[in-house]
Amino acid sequence: MDKRHIHETDLLIIGGGTAGCFAAITARRLAPDLRVLILEKAHIDRSGCLAGGMNAINAYINPGETVDSFVDYVRFDSMGIMREDLVRTQAELFSEVVRELEQMGLPIVKDENGQYSPRGRWNIKIHGESLKSILARKVVELGTTVLNRVVVTNLMLQDGAVTGAMGFGVRDEGFYVVKARKTIVATGGASGLYRPNNEGAARHKMWYSPFNTGAGYAIGIRAGAEMTSFEHRFIALRTKETLAPTGTLALGFGAPQVNAQGEEFMKKRWAQWGGEGAPTPIRLHAPMMEIEAGRGPCFMDTRHLTPDRVKKLKEAYLDMYPNTVLYWASSDIDPGRDPIEICGTEPYVVGGHCQAGYWVDPDRRTTLPNLLAAGDVAGGAPYKFVSGCFAEGKIAARTAIGEIRLESGPMAPLDLAQVHAEEDRVFSYLRSQTAQVSPEEFEERMQKVMDEYAGGIRTAYKMNEAGLSMAQEYLERLGGDLSRMKARDHHELMNAHEVVDRIDVARVLIAHLRARKETRWPGFQSRTDFPESDPQHFSLFVNSVRDPVTGETRILFRPLDGGPRLDQKGQTPKEVAHGHSN
Amino acid sequence: MGIRIDLNVCHGCVKLPEARCVMACPGDLIGIRKEDQKAFMRVQADCWDCYACVKPCPVGAVEVVLPYPVASENARLMPRVRRETIRWTLETIGAEPEFFDAPTRVPDDLIAESGGA
Numbered sequence: 001m002d003k004r005h006i007h008e009t010d011l012l013i014i015g016g017g018t019a020g021c022f023a024a025i026t027a028r029r030l031a032p033d034l035r036v037l038i039l040e041k042a043h044i045d046r047s048g049c050l051a052g053g054m055n056a057i058n059a060y061i062n063p064g065e066t067v068d069s070f071v072d073y074v075r076f077d078s079m080g081i082m083r084e085d086l087v088r089t090q091a092e093l094f095s096e097v098v099r100e101l102e103q104m105g106l107p108i109v110k111d112e113n114g115q116y117s118p119r120g121r122w123n124i125k126i127h128g129e130s131l132k133s134i135l136a137r138k139v140v141e142l143g144t145t146v147l148n149r150v151v152v153t154n155l156m157l158q159d160g161a162v163t164g165a166m167g168f169g170v171r172d173e174g175f176y177v178v179k180a181r182k183t184i185v186a187t188g189g190a191s192g193l194y195r196p197n198n199e200g201a202a203r204h205k206m207w208y209s210p211f212n213t214g215a216g217y218a219i220g221i222r223a224g225a226e227m228t229s230f231e232h233r234f235i236a237l238r239t240k241e242t243l244a245p246t247g248t249l250a251l252g253f254g255a256p257q258v259n260a261q262g263e264e265f266m267k268k269r270w271a272q273w274g275g276e277g278a279p280t281p282i283r284l285h286a287p288m289m290e291i292e293a294g295r296g297p298c299f300m301d302t303r304h305l306t307p308d309r310v311k312k313l314k315e316a317y318l319d320m321y322p323n324t325v326l327y328w329a330s331s332d333i334d335p336g337r338d339p340i341e342i343c344g345t346e347p348y349v350v351g352g353h354c355q356a357g358y359w360v361d362p363d364r365r366t367t368l369p370n371l372l373a374a375g376d377v378a379g380g381a382p383y384k385f386v387s388g389c390f391a392e393g394k395i396a397a398r399t400a401i402g403e404i405r406l407e408s409g410p411m412a413p414l415d416l417a418q419v420h421a422e423e424d425r426v427f428s429y430l431r432s433q434t435a436q437v438s439p440e441e442f443e444e445r446m447q448k449v450m451d452e453y454a455g456g457i458r459t460a461y462k463m464n465e466a467g468l469s470m471a472q473e474y475l476e477r478l479g480g481d482l483s484r485m486k487a488r489d490h491h492e493l494m495n496a497h498e499v500v501d502r503i504d505v506a507r508v509l510i511a512h513l514r515a516r517k518e519t520r521w522p523g524f525q526s527r528t529d530f531p532e533s534d535p536q537h538f539s540l541f542v543n544s545v546r547d548p549v550t551g552e553t554r555i556l557f558r559p560l561d562g563g564p565r566l567d568q569k570g571q572t573p574k575e576v577a578h579g580h581s582n
Numbered sequence: 583m584g585i586r587i588d589l590n591v592c593h594g595c596v597k598l599p600e601a602r603c604v605m606a607c608p609g610d611l612i613g614i615r616k617e618d619q620k621a622f623m624r625v626q627a628d629c630w631d632c633y634a635c636v637k638p639c640p641v642g643a644v645e646v647v648l649p650y651p652v653a654s655e656n657a658r659l660m661p662r663v664r665r666e667t668i669r670w671t672l673e674t675i676g677a678e679p680e681f682f683d684a685p686t687r688v689p690d691d692l693i694a695e696s697g698g699a
Contacts, residue, residue, distance in 0.1 A: 042608040045692070051608040052632035105687035107666075129637075129668055129686045137689045149610065170610050201583060201627045202649040204609075210630050211609050241652050242631075315682050318670050322659060323631040323646060325682075329657035329674040330648055491610055491624060 003174040004423070008411065009037035009145065011400050012180035014152050014165055015187035015216060016040035017048025018386055019375025021135040022097065022393030023184050023400075028142035031401045037145040037178060039152050039167060041187075041494070042211065044136040048188055049209050049376075050386070054128035055248065055319035058385040060094050062118040067091045070122065074383045077279045079521055080539060081232065082355060083562050085362045086381035093391035098124070101390070104138050106131055120251035122383075129319050131386075150176050151494050152215060153426050155183070155223045156418060161369035162223070163412045166422045170490050175423045179411055182370050182400040185358070186393060189234075189350030189376040190214030192443065192498075193506050195451035195458070196346045197243060205323075207236050207243040208348045216377035217349070217357065218501035221508055224548040226359040226367040228379035228541050228558070230505075231512035233347040233524050234354040235461060237284045239300075240341035244321035246300055249340060250276065253313050255300040257283070258339060259290045264301075280353075284344050285523030288460055299339035310336045344523070346457060347450075349509055352376040352384045354524065356509075359543055359558075364396040367545075372396040380541070380562070428483075429496040435486035439495035442478070442485055446503055449474040454510060455526065463513060464529040472510045479503050508544055508553055515542045515555045540566060583647040584611070584629020585636070587621050591643040594619035602692070603635035603644055637661050637668075638692045663688050 011027050013020045016038040027036045040047055061070055070091045074082055098116075102108050109117040109125035116124040140146060152167040156177070164179040191208040204210040221227065237246050249255040256264045256276055266286055267275045273282045287298035305313065313335055317324045328335070351357035357379030358366045366373050374392035375384075384392065429435070450456055453471035455463030482500060487493040518534035519527045541558040543565075557566045587603075594614050595601035603612045603621050611624045612635055621644070623629070629646075636644045642662075647655060657674040663686065670682040 042610065043605050045689075046606045046632070046634035047608045051630070051634045107685040107687060127685045129684065130663075130688050130692075133689050133692060134687055198649075198652060200649075200651060202652045204584075204628050204630050205649070205652060206630070209608065210628065311680075311682070314672075314680075315684055318661075318668075318682055319684060321631075322633050322661070322670070323648065325670070325672060326646060326657055326659040327648060327653050329659070329672055329677075330653040330655060332656070494610065 003172070005174050005176050006414070007037060007147070007176070007178045009178060009180050010034040010182070010404050011036045011397070012164060012178050012183045013038045014183065014185045015048070016044035016136070016139065016146060017186060017188055017375065018050055018389040019393035020184070020186035021139050022390040023186060023374055023397040024139045024144040025142060026394045026397035027401055028144055030398065032143070034401065034404060035145065037147065037180070038139065039150045039165060039176070039178060040146060040148050041151050041215070043148045044139060044146055045133050047132070049212065050128070050132035051209065052322065053320050054126065054131050054386055055316045056119055056123050056125055057098055057387045058123050058247065059091070059383055059387045060098060060116070060122055060124050061091065062121060062124070063115070065121060073122070078355065078382045079279055079281065080535070081229070081520065081541065081560065082382055083380035085562060086360070087383070089362050089395060090381060090384055090388045090391035093394060094387045097387055097390035097394060104134050106134055123247070123251055125252070127319055147176065151497060152187070152219065153497055154422050155219050155371070156415070157223055158412045158415060160224070162371040165219070166419065168426050168490070168493065170494050173490050175426065177414065177419055179414065181404050181407065181411060182372065184372045184374055184396045184400060185216045185220065185377055186373070186375045187216030187377055188212035189348060189352065189356065190217060190502060190505050191346070191348050192447065193349060193450055193502055193509065194346040194454070194456040195447040197343065197457065198241070205241065205243060207238050207245070207345050208350065212376070213498035213502055214349065214505040215498070215501045217508070218504040220358055220366065220368070220371070221504050221546050222548065223368060224545060225371065226543050226545050227508060228357065228359045228543045229355045229512070230349055230509045230544070231516045231525050231542055232354040232356055232382070232521060234350050235284050235347050235524050236345045236353070237287070237342055238345050239324060240343045242321060242324045242327045243345055244317060244324040246342060248313070248316050249300040249302060252316055253302060253305060253309065255302045255340070257287060257342070258299050258301045259295040260297055261295060263295070265290050265295070281521040281524040287342060288344060288523060292460065297341055299341050301339045302335035303337065303339060305336045307336060310334070344457070344461065347455065347461065349505060350376050351379050351381070352389055353382065355380050355382040363399040364392055365399060372400055426497070427493070429485050429487040430493050432483070432486055435484050437484045437486060439485060439487060439492055439499050442499045446475070446478055446499065446506060449478070450506055454513065461523060462526045462528050464527060465514065468510055468514050472507065475503060475507050475510065479507065508546065511544055511553045511555055512542050583649045584626040584631065585623055586645050586647045587623065588643045589620050591641045592620045593641065594621060595640065602638040602640065606634040606638055608632065608634060633661065637663050663693060665690065665693055
């Protein structure tokens with residue numbers, strides 16, 4: 001029998017990354033008398049998206065801009081689909097959270113007047129190589145209990161309300177049960193659903209953290225939480241091979257996109273969309289179209305940079321994706337002489353760039369009582385990036401603390417049957433005597449299905465109903481095959497649960513992709529069978545709920561103002577059901 | 583390849599509760615070998631190249647090596663962190679070394695020189 005650890009806390013935060021750390025800091029400052037506990041899969045010093053560092057805050061209200069102008073911009077960039085209440089509430093906090101970060105010790109680049117140095121309309125430059133460690137130390141200093149190297153595998157539920165979470169220790173191999181009055185899920189989005197750009201020995205050379213595997217989505221999906229906008233996938237325009245952000249090149253160093261003939265195709269062919277300032281999906285779609293027309297490969301043209309500026313460019317990447325500087329040196333690429341080749345990444349599901357995630361209210365409550373969401377797992381609020389994740393962590397923590405203050409009475413007793421069942425499920429992949437398929441093989445199979453049938457790199461992100469329905473069938477088969485998976489140690493057990501989670505996320509993603517019968521975000525969500533946008537019928541949110549008993553995923557539609565669901569009004573599509581649980 | 587660990591230099595941070603690189607890796611990819619107390623990489627292909635393990639190593643024993651399908655090994659990039667600065671040294675075959683300095687703010691116990699030895 002594995003050792004069982006039972007903890008009790010007032011506020012549980014699942015995931016000690018960008019949003020989770022800020023939630024903990026806020027909660028401890030607001031309520032030093034309440035207990036706050038973080039469950040973290042890695043070690044909070046260097047976990048999540050910030051492990052390698054960050055060189056800019058990409059959502060900030062610079063001088064001359066307002067919260068209103070930010071909201072308008074996000075609506076333009078997300079092509080009409082977003083929750084204004086969510087975007088607005090986080091934008092109102094950008095200034096406050098960045099100031100707090102500076103007080104914690106983060107170096108922020110300033111101009112000669114001592115003002116933050118803008119990089120484009122919504123960005124400021126930072127030296128965030130140690131941003132994550134700075135945050136983590138504040139979390140600990142304020143008295144948060146942090147349990148590192150614990151993989152959360154499911155929420156604990158009583159009568160539909162969340163009463164905590166369960167998981168296992170990767171290092172100590174124990175089973176963890178945390179009882180909590182309120183829980184904030186802040187685990188980040190999902191990479192690795194699709195076959196990545198690089199394979200084999202280079203498979204984790206990707207942009208989004210390969211360790212963000214959709215656990216936060218999966219535990220909510222399995223518990224019956226309402227999810228939104230999974231079909232608004234994020235496919236990032238990135239530097240070839242090292243998949244580093246191109247915003248550094250475009251905003252920081254004025255590099256336009258060019259094709260193999262040197263044409264600035266954004267200005268030439270996409271001027272009506274905004275040229276170089278077109279919405280993010282279009283900036284990915286346009287080079288894909290150039291390549292399809294035989295005018296690729298495509299590049300960001302950095303050849304105007306002087307040696308001094310090239311050095312500054314390398315310094316900017318060293319604060320965030322150092323391997324890009326190593327790659328340029330290894331491959332004899334000099335940005336002052338050679339344009340930087342670009343590509344699209346694998347499709348990610350992420351609420352911080354696009355808006356896939358939990359359906360939340362303005363206070364970041366999910367549809368499950370006692371559960372809140374913040375950061376990349378929270379939906380409906382695109383363009384949040386690092387500062388928006390901080391803001392959402394702060395909002396969720398305020399809400400949670402407020403609710404804890406209002407509620408009295410004892411915590412629910414532990415439901416031992418639920419604990420036993422989860423413990424059996426968690427360790428089943430270690431204990432199986434007959435299973436032989438490795439988590440790696442399951443991962444490859446899932447990624448192959450998604451890549452080939454659900455709009456991956458292989459089909460230049462394009463998809464249709466026939467392919468999506470095959471993807472769904474294959475994923476269901478894969479889900480039914482999980483008892484064949486074998487983990488040889490606890491590291492592989494973590495990998496096994498990452499695959500289980502990603503299969504659940506991928507199935508919901510497919511249901512969403514099938515439900516939006518239009519092409520709303522060319523490049524990110526290109527339907528060859530519905531190639532145009534259909535604002536009359538699809539200016540709405542595609543949401544889903546998986547029935548925890550039957551495993552059926554039900555699609556529902558909600559209006560853009562976040563109000564009650566649209567019940568087959570007028571031309572609105574009827575709700576549809578997809579798939580069954582195994 | 584993900585990282586290379588110089589076993590002649592690595593001492594496994596035996597005086598710390600957990601080796602710096604083992605603690606830092608966001609993917610739980612680094613362990614300490616029982617037989618000689620030196621660090622080892624579990625799955626090279628699962629490395630994200632984030633440098634989280636490289637930066638705090640007290641003896642500079644860890645470096646990132648790009649996998650061959652991505653690039654030949656013609657250069658070496660090593661950081662050196664101090665309390666408020668990070669200096670990167672880029673050594674490229676056939677070229678003069680380059681140095682890059684940036685401000686940072688490293689928690690005291692993670693500064694390379696301060697401990698682990």
